[in-house]
Each structure stands twice: as C-alpha cells, then as structure tokens.
Amino acid sequence: MASKPITRATIFRFPGGAERESLPEVTLPLPTTTASPMRAAQHGAVLDLAGKPKVWFTIGRGRIGKTTLLRWAAEMGEANEGRVICAAADPVNRSLRVYLDGVAEPPTNDAADVAQWLQELLLFALQEKMSALVDLGGGDTSLHRLLGTMPDLASVMEEEGVSPVAVHVIGSDPHDLVPLATTEAAGFRPAATMLVLNQMTGRPDRFSDVIRHSAFQAALGRGAVQVWMPLLTPDAARAVDARHLHFTQVGNTLGPFIGASVRAWLKAMSDEFSPVKSWLP
Amino acid sequence: MPARSLERIRQAAMSSRSTLYRWMQRNYDGFGAALAEAGRPNWKAITAELVADGLTDADGKPPSQEAVRQTWWKVRKAVEAARAKRLAPLSPAAPAVSAAVAPTPSPSGKAAGELPLPSTADAAPDAPKFRPARLRSQPHEDT
Numbered sequence: 103m104a105s106k107p108i109t110r111a112t113i114f115r116f117p118g119g120a121e122r123e124s125l126p127e128v129t130l131p132l133p134t135t136t137a138s139p140m141r142a143a144q145h146g147a148v149l150d151l152a153g154k155p156k157v158w159f160t161i162g163r164g165r166i167g168k169t170t171l172l173r174w175a176a177e178m179g180e181a182n183e184g185r186v187i188c189a190a191a192d193p194v195n196r197s198l199r200v201y202l203d204g205v206a207e208p209p210t211n212d213a214a215d216v217a218q219w220l221q222e223l224l225l226f227a228l229q230e231k232m233s234a235l236v237d238l239g240g241g242d243t244s245l246h247r248l249l250g251t252m253p254d255l256a257s258v259m260e261e262e263g264v265s266p267v268a269v270h271v272i273g274s275d276p277h278d279l280v281p282l283a284t285t286e287a288a289g290f291r292p293a294a295t296m297l298v299l300n301q302m303t304g305r306p307d308r309f310s311d312v313i314r315h316s317a318f319q320a321a322l323g324r325g326a327v328q329v330w331m332p333l334l335t336p337d338a339a340r341a342v343d344a345r346h347l348h349f350t351q352v353g354n355t356l357g358p359f360i361g362a363s364v365r366a367w368l369k370a371m372s373d374e375f376s377p378v379k380s381w382l383p
Numbered sequence: 384m385p386a387r388s389l390e391r392i393r394q395a396a397m398s399s400r401s402t403l404y405r406w407m408q409r410n411y412d413g414f415g416a417a418l419a420e421a422g423r424p425n426w427k428a429i430t431a432e433l434v435a436d437g438l439t440d441a442d443g444k445p446p447s448q449e450a451v452r453q454t455w456w457k458v459r460k461a462v463e464a465a466r467a468k469r470l471a472p473l474s475p476a477a478p479a480v481s482a483a484v485a486p487t488p489s490p491s492g493k494a495a496g497e498l499p500l501p502s503t504a505d506a507a508p509d510a511p512k513f514r515p516a517r518l519r520s521q522p523h524e525d526t
Contacts, residue, residue: 177518188516204516209464212457214441217399225392226513252395348518 148327149294152380155264156294157227157234161281162271164240167300167331169197170339171271172235174371176202177350179233179382186383187232189223191216192239200346217247224248224255228262233383242281246288253289266292267381270321271331273303276311283317294381295326301333327378332370338363403438403446407458415459426452 158175160168176188176198189206190198199205208219220236227234238245249255259266268290270282282297297318299309312318313328322328334342341356342349342364349368354361375382400408407414418424430448440446446454 176516184515184517186515187513189513201519202516203519204514206513206516209461210457212461214399214404215457215461221392221395221399223513228392232513232515247399248395251398252391258391 148377148380149325150380151265151267151294155227155231155233156267156381156383157224157259157264158236158267158269158381158383159245159290159292160235160237160269160271161242161245161285162240163273163278163281166240166271166273166278167298167302168237168239168269168271170302170334171269171298171300171331172198172237173201174349174368175235175382177348178372185233187223187227187234189220189234189236190239191220191242191244192237198237201348213243213247217244220244221248224259228259228264231263233264235383245285245290249285249288249290256290256292260293265294265381266290268292268295268326269298270296270326271298271300272312272318273300274308274312275303276315278303279312279315279317282321286317286321291321291324293325294378295321295324296378296381297321297326297328298331299328300331302331302339306330329378330374332367332374334367335363338367401439401441401443401446401454403433403440403451403454404458406433406436406438407455408462411458411462414455418455 158172160172162168172188176186179186187206188198188202188204191208199207206223208216210216223234223236226232252258256266256268268285270285272278272282299306299312338356338360341360342352345356347355349364352361352364356364426448430446430451433451434445438446440450440454
C-alpha cells in the first residue's frame with residue numbers, strides 16, 4: 103500500500119475565505135437534546151464483520167475517550183464472555199486493568215519494547231484467529247513503527263482472516279485529527295475504519311471544523327464510518343469512575359439520577375454504534 | 384496461515400531491535416553469568432568484542448561502551464519482567480490459550496565469532512503471554 107508523505111500544511115488546511123461561503127445553512131436554535139443532530143447522512147453499505155475475528159486499533163490523542171470506549175466495547179461484546187484479548191499499549195494510562203482481568207501489557211514502557219510487544223500480539227491474534235481490543239494510547243509510536251516496516255499490515259491481516267478495525271477517537275479540536283491523518287498517511291487504512299466523534303469534548307455543533315477538515319473528509323471518502331459517541335454527563339462519569347463500576351452494572355447503586363444517566367448513555371451508545379455493531383469483537 | 388505472511392510478521396517484529404539487543408536477548412543467561420562472574424566487568428573490552436563480531440546499535444552503527452551498557456540494562460529489565468509475568472499464576476477464570484507464543488527452547492545456533500560465553504537457549508525470553516480478558520466481577524484499583 104503506497105504511503106504518501108504528508109506535510110503539516112496538508113494535514114491542516116482549514117477552510118476559510120471563499121470556502122466559508124459554501125458552509126451549510128445556519129443551525130436553527132433548536133432545543134438541546136442528547137441526540138446527535140449531525141448524525142451522518144452516511145452509511146451506505148457498511149461492511150459486515152459478523153462472525154469474523156477482528157482487532158480494534160484504538161487511536162487518538164490522550165484523554166480523548168479511548169479507554170471509556172474500550173470499556174464499553176468490552177462490556178458489550180464477546181469480551182464480556184472472555185473471548186477477546188484486551189491490550190493496553192499506553193505506557194502511562196493502563197486504567198483498563200481496573201475493570202478487566204488479564205489485560206495484556208508490554209513488559210516495559212520502552213518504545214521499542216512496546217512496538218515489539220504489539221507485533222507479537224498481532225501475530226498471536228492471527229495465529230489463533232482471536233479478536234482483540236487494543237488501546238494504543240495517546241502519542242502512540244508502536245503502530246507507526248510496525249507500519250514503517252509493514253505498511254500493508256491491514257491487507258496482511260485481512261488475508262489471514264482477521265479484520266483490522268481502525269477506531270479513531272476524535273474530539274472537537276481539529277488538532278485531534280493529527281493521529282488520523284498520520285496513520286492514514288502511513289498506509290494504515292483498513293476497510294473497517296470508524297471515526298468516533300466524542301461529545302465529551304463538545305457538543306456536536308463544535309465539531310464543524312473537524313468534520314469539514316480534509317483529513318476527515320478523505321477518510322470518509324474512502325469508506326470510513328462516522329459515529330457519534332454520546333456524552334455521559336460529567337457527574338455520572340465521575341461517580342462511575344470513582345467507584346470503578348462497569349457501566350452495565352451501575353443500576354441505581356449511585357442513586358436514581360446517575361443510574362438514569364448511565365442507562366440513557368448506554369442506550370444512546372447502542373443506537374449510535376448500531377451501524378457498526380458487527381465490528382464489535 | 385501462509386508461511387510467507389508469518390515470516391514477514393516475524394521479520395517486522397524483530398526489525399525494531401538492534402542486532403546487539405537481539406544478541407543479548409538470545410544469550411541472556413550466558414552473558415549475564417559472565418558479567419556476574421567478572422564482578423566489575425570490563426565494558427570497554429566487552430564492547431570491543433561485540434563490535435568485532437559485527438553487532439550494531441539501533442542506527443546500524445558500532446555501539447559505544449555506554450550504549451552496550453544501556454542496552455544490557457534494557458534487556459535485563461525486559462527479560463526479568465517477562466519472566467516474572469510467566470511465573471505469576473494464571474487467573475483461574477482465564478482459558479489456557481496462551482501457549483502459542485510461549486518461548487520454545489531450541490538449539491542456540493551460535494554463529495562463529497560470538498563471544499565465548501556459555502551457550503543459552505535461543506528462545507525469545509520476553510515473549511508475552513496473551514489470553515482473553517474478562518470483566519472483573521468486582522472492579523478495583525490496580526492489582
């Protein structure tokens with residue numbers, strides 16, 4: 103897979119001047135809801151990965167919501183039944199192990215160690231035809247090291263019967279697109295690519311610069327799927343984290359209001375991710 | 384899995400390591416024993432031997448004395464961590480599916496010109512074990 107060098111100027115070409123004139127109509131001051139007004143007019147035929155082993159490569163800047171997403175995915179999918187490898191490559195944030203037993207982690211924080219560990223993990227998944235959820239962490243270098251020697255990693259995995267799923271978690275800051283742009287430029291463009299816009303970082307109308315951006319549009323153009331990650335209210339998130347609870351087990355343990363918030367969030371997550379439900383391991 | 388793909392992945396897996404690192408990893412026990420026996424190893428002489436054998440640093444250059452010491456420190460850290468993990472008992476809830484990447488001892492296959500150290504297994508000592516994770520029944524702070 104050829105990779106084209108990409109410059110900062112290419113990555114960050116913001117619309118301005120005349121381009122602004124072609125912006126969509128002004129958003130009407132509708133009542134606020136938890137629904138996503140910009141949920142895409144998208145999703146033609148979304149790839150069906152049901153029944154296939156798949157490896158999630160969760161990519162994004164630090165504190166963007168990758169771990170929360172992975173916790174949710176682990177609770178929803180086969181990880182809940184103990185059939186999925188969960189791995190935390192992030193040398194700093196390894197909070198997944200608070201919630202999961204048996205999280206795979208690199209032996210040290212050394213970048214080369216992490217890269218080699220990731221390679222061995224993928225090799226294992228291919229050999230065993232097992233699904234995996236991999237938290238690459240903010241500022242990941244391990245995947246890029248691997249792509250440096252194997253830019254066609256996605257195709258090789260497909261050939262071996264394991265579907266790579268690129269899960270880009272993106273906030274409302276256009277700089278959150280850097281990991282997406284660099285990973286795509288490095289040649290990692292799996293057919294199953296998810297652009298997860300995390301509303302924790304801002305309401306949907308704050309994402310307009312991100313969505314208009316050429317890096318985002320290029321990914322959509324090659325078939326990536328846009329998904330909104332609903333906002334779990336900060337109070338509820340803090341309470342759940344403080345007690346280290348699984349989302350699906352909160353019930354009314356934390357009181358009826360927080361319980362209702364978490365249930366509403368779970369429902370919204372289920373709705374938003376329904377187009378890519380078969381991509382969940 | 385076709386052998387071609389496996390081989391490419393193996394090559395990719397090893398490519399992030401210097402030849403020096405890989406040699407130390409392969410010969411971990413023997414090299415470590417020799418250093419322990421020396422007490423205060425002569426790193427200058429050791430470096431000269433390693434360079435003479437053609438081992439290189441991550442940039443493909445002959446390693447400096449300091450680089451040799453640091454590489455050995457990193458290898459020790461990685462190997463010891465991996466061995467500690469292997470010794471840790473598996474969770475009873477975890478299916479035993481991790482054997483596929485457990486180190487497999489094989490003849491050391493020492494190349495001519497390597498340091499005259501005791502022979503060691505050619506296993507990758509820091510090969511991690513992978514197994515499915517499970518939701519903790521009672522999530523808690525770090526273990």
